[in-house]
Amino acid sequence: MAFGPYLLLASLEGLVTAAVLALMALGLSLVFGVMRVVNVAHGEFYMLGAVIAWWSASLISGHPALGFLLALVVSPLIVAAIALLSDRLVLRRLNYEPQATIVATIGLLYIIQQLALTFYGPDARPVQAPFDMRLALPWFGYSAYKLAIIAASIFLIIATWIGLTRTKAGLVMRATQSDPDTAQAFGIPVDRVYAVVFALGAGMAALAAVLIVPIQQAHYLMGQDPLLLSFVVVIIGGLGSLRGTVVAALFIGLSDGIISMFFSPTLAKMLATLLVALVLVFRPQGLFGTAAR
């Protein structure tokens, strides 16, 4: 294959990775930004999203798009509800202490993963894409659904951005993020904000999973790799910075696509990890983050 089309394919693949990564990392970043909780169980919310997508899609026979649309609505809601529950039952009781919540979310990770193994089983199960279309480019064919993922992700990121910057709920969240004590003093129910943010973050992971599951498959261990990449993205972009997360996701996704295509996937992972190390040494707050107070 000539260099041009090769690069095009690599970039398309990278963009798909970036799109899903951005959504997922955004959830992680939001939770950290507002609550200062490092949610290690984020990958499992992603996995749950995919598993529930499989389940809800299998409820409906007929056109695959119907099952997919149902999954798109149901899966993030259920996952958000589970997150809300774990916030009430676990995180809140720990007073959101950073160290304690890390350990608690590690526990959550294992609980969710093993429950999925017990009730969903160890198989990888496919979910049909809402539409099955192959774009025949002159050099290669490409799945139209993958392009739709990129579009959906852009739409969702813009929606999140508008939600955070243009609505009252967003204002409340940002207020809580910048200083929870003062926010509380001004009558913001910080506890409730925390719960909503945690649910929202998990819901975003679930949404990313619903989008990706037609091109991968739902499997109980699928949360591990994306979790790692999300942390990479969030650390590089700066924890809590929406802009930084999106830029870093784009950068990591594209470089992963291109480097692993022209060289090797292992090299792409090595470079990403090296970048994390460099960022941690020279700019610990991340490229777009603000220094800790």
Added chain:
Amino acid sequence: MVDHRKAGGGITRRIALKTFGAAAGVAAAPGFVRYAQTQSSAPIKIGFQCHRTGIGAAYGRWYERVTNATVKLINDAGGINGRPIEIVTEDDGTDPKRGSEVIEKFANQHKVDLIYGTLFSHVVVGSAPIVGELKIPYYVVSEGYHVASGKLNRYCIQPGITDVKAQVRSVAPWIAQNLGKKVTLIFPDYAFGHDHRDFFEPAIRSQGGEVVAKIAIPPTETSFTRYIPQIPRETDVIYHVMVGPSVLTFVKELGEFFGSSGPQLFGFIDSLESVALDSPGLEFLEGSHFWEGMPRYAQPDQPDYVTFYREAVGLDENGASTDDSRDVSAAAHMFGCWETLYVIKAAMEASGYRGPEDRAKLIEATEAMTDMEAGREHPQGRKLFNGKIHQVFGEQYISQVKSGKLEVVHRTSIEDGLYEPEGDYTAMPF
């Protein structure tokens, strides 16, 4: 037990004590121990190292079903040397580290007679040193070349399924004659894939063909489109052997990339073992060819013993479970469990196996085996066992996807796959 207690009610305490004392004295006397054990009808315990979870789970599920079906048949027919088989199953998570822990558990906690049933090559390789240390026979159903390579130890045996090297050598002539001579290999980047990479190239070269590219894919990969452009344009045949949860994605993405204008495809059914061939996205496979260890779909000319085997393990016409037509089997591999258990039975009977002290005899009896006739005990077909390398050789099947089903188009001979042994386990001490 109940009868004894009832009988005990009729005798005095003193007589009972005397009798027990005498019995204990006799039992402790030298020479009596063996006698006591030959009389024993205690079950023979076989530890089943099973991939219940992890990437091998679909295989594990069917390995377990076949194992249970075979053990039931053997036990119903009187067991081995008059003793029933008891299977003790432990999940290794398809993980070498857990696999080796499970081996220790079998030996120390369950005190099994032997260990059996492992498929994934990395688990076998990870467990082999420990079974050697614990001196416990390890009958694997793995199809990797590691046993036949002579690099493991005398306790590792593969008597129920042909190894990759022989499989690859069997199918190479057919590929060169029928599909094309320029081949691109796509394989997972670990032991199983490396076996294919290393053995296919010499095999196809001796047929006048060549490997034009070798594409190694990390086993955790979930997306494959990025690898497909590495397939050179002059490729006649893509030879693929992907395994794990992402294979469906792999085939779908090949289809998206090439549409209807791609090279010929030859796959190892490992790629799609326990995946329904009518899954969405697999239409692309229509007309392509697969290696099968044993046909998944019932063939019109299959012998009676194959029908018997399929019924016993619960397979329908399409190779799915008779209970659930969506639960597709690992037909190309799981027959190995059946045949291995019958080999264990034959070897135990030949050696007069009584207990763990006869483990070396059991292995020697297995090593002494050569021809295995096709039949109920060997439903996959005739086999030839090489005791020096602890490896069995059998016939292979090449099938084509026709209207969404696999139809056998060629059956290789045992001789197609034979190779010079590279080791000799019989020369190793126990």
